[in-house]
Amino acid sequence: MRLLSNLLTRFIRNGQMRLIDAEGTTHVFGGQGPGPVVTLRISDPKLYNRIALNPELHAGEAYMDGTLTFEDGSDVGDFMTLFSYNRSGLASAPSQQLLRSAWRGLKRWHQANPLGKAAENARHHYDLKTELYRLFLDAGLNYSCAFFEHPETDTLEQAQEAKLARITAKLAAKPGMVVAEVGSGWGSMAIHIAKTTGARVVAINVSPEQIRVARDRAEEAGVAGLVEFRELDYRVLEGRFDRVVSVGMMEHVGIGNFDAYFGKIRSLLTDDGFAMVHCIGRMRPPGTTGPFIRKYIFPGGYVPSLSEVFAATERMGLWVADMEVLRLHYHYTLQHWRRRFAANRAQAAALYDERFCRMWEWYLAAVDVGFQNGSNMVFQLLLSSQVDAVPIVRDYMMRPAMEPAAE
CATH class of the missing domain: 3.40.50.150 (Vaccinia Virus protein VP39)
Known part of the structure; x- marks a missing residue:
């Protein structure tokens, strides 16, 4: 949980994220600026590091699988709005800068569309x-x-x-x-x-x-x-x-x-x-x-x-x-x-x-x-x-x- 907590502490400034981990402990991030309050639960501890390393992919996959869920009236739209309020904070994290650099290097391969x-x-x-x-x-x-x-x-x-x-x-x-x-x-x-x-x-x-x-x-x-x-x-x-x-x-x-x-x-x-x-x-x-x-x-x-x-x-x-x-x-x-x-x-x-x-x-x-x-x-x-x-x-x-x- 430490790696994910470090990322979220750096990332979430506006609004607030209330994250309930697999053991039932609630972690609170943000609150310094205006924005939505989102409560989510991660039920699989294996997700902590996966989401920390590639949140844009693995958070979505966890939601698809039902291992990331929302509570207290929050939903995926609220989560996305919270993300957008804090976009610059995520981009500044060293792990995310390395990931984005790798994506840029591969983007011509990712977007190759030859005939067929x-x-x-x-x-x-x-x-x-x-x-x-x-x-x-x-x-x-x-x-x-x-x-x-x-x-x-x-x-x-x-x-x-x-x-x-x-x-x-x-x-x-x-x-x-x-x-x-x-x-x-x-x-x-x-x-x-x-x-x-x-x-x-x-x-x-x-x-x-x-x-x-x-x-x-x-x-x-x-x-x-x-x-x-x-x-x-x-x-x-x-x-x-x-x-x-x-x-x-x-x-x-x-x-x-x-x-x-x-x-x-x-x-x-x-x-x-x-x-x-x-x-x-x-x-x-x-x-x-x-x-x-x-x-x-x-x-x-x-x-x-x-x-x-x-x-x-x-x-x-x-x-x-x-x-x-x-x-x-x-x-x-x-x-x-x-x-x-x-x-x-x-x-x-x-x-x-x-x-x-x-x-x-x-x-x-x-x-x-x-x-x-x-x-x-x-x-x-x-x-x-x-x-x-x-x-x-x-x-x-x-x-x-x-x-x-x-x-």
């Missing part, structure tokens, strides 16, 4: 039963950041529809155009573009389960003749397109493939075409993917810093014609997802098991605090190879909400 492996990594997450995702997503199965005009009153469905409409407005697609969607999810973006603009959409994905659902949904929406879903890695898509859209896909590219990603987008565009990329980013310098998320949720995934993104667009000769940063929108989105998952937890356990539910709770709570008071945000870029491909007045994006565009 990229599909395997994506299927690890997205080929889970669609019924699971229906338990916490909106009716359209949008699994990316929504757009909240009024966070206090907007429903998740309203906010996801607003996201789709906002991206479609940025694309300014018209009948007769062909749009490539890189990473189609369950099809909502492609269906929305086809229904509202009349453009034809070629949407690619490496998840067979998502493609199956997307094709059924396009048929139900009456746009099957305008939307084609292909099981394909982005690197092997060929053709020229008036528009390219990519929502929540770049996070799965991996740090060694940014040039390939943006280079492929450039090669897919017609001379006067442009692309819209929507991706989670970080406002701090380049980092690493947390070990729990990397192992259990998104193997091969990486959230880029803006410096990494812009270095790649510069190398690929792309104009960044527009950029929008959505800061708290994903926090509001995750709040909805977490509430819905909690309300439908019994159904999730029936689909999988208790350990899976605990893993999912840990994942959603960990990501949530990254947007609430961490360094994560979402950026949307408009990219083109020609300086005049994107309208020079940004107001064009608002025309669908104001009045029809002039012919």
Whole structure:
């Protein structure tokens, strides 16, 4: 217990952690500054040193296994909030500095996504039963950041529809155009573009389960003749397109493939075409993917810093014609997802098991605090190879909400 106590004494300053060990003794850490009070119990003494050496991984695994539990009304969300209030203290611990240095040295290996492996990594997450995702997503199965005009009153469905409409407005697609969607999810973006603009959409994905659902949904929406879903890695898509859209896909590219990603987008565009990329980013310098998320949720995934993104667009000769940063929108989105998952937890356990539910709770709570008071945000870029491909007045994006565009 000594090693863990030393770490927690150094780490927990704001808020308070009440830790009940395997012998029933309560240890209190923190209290110097404001923050939540969290009570947790560790029932296996073997965890003391494991958690001390790699808390981000082994605390999550202990929660999954039921050997780390919460008491006195505390829950995993409170724990994550306490962690976020004391993030700098953990990073300054010598053992954690050594661990992070090792992760940085291995991050290109951790985030390698060659052909074949990229599909395997994506299927690890997205080929889970669609019924699971229906338990916490909106009716359209949008699994990316929504757009909240009024966070206090907007429903998740309203906010996801607003996201789709906002991206479609940025694309300014018209009948007769062909749009490539890189990473189609369950099809909502492609269906929305086809229904509202009349453009034809070629949407690619490496998840067979998502493609199956997307094709059924396009048929139900009456746009099957305008939307084609292909099981394909982005690197092997060929053709020229008036528009390219990519929502929540770049996070799965991996740090060694940014040039390939943006280079492929450039090669897919017609001379006067442009692309819209929507991706989670970080406002701090380049980092690493947390070990729990990397192992259990998104193997091969990486959230880029803006410096990494812009270095790649510069190398690929792309104009960044527009950029929008959505800061708290994903926090509001995750709040909805977490509430819905909690309300439908019994159904999730029936689909999988208790350990899976605990893993999912840990994942959603960990990501949530990254947007609430961490360094994560979402950026949307408009990219083109020609300086005049994107309208020079940004107001064009608002025309669908104001009045029809002039012919």
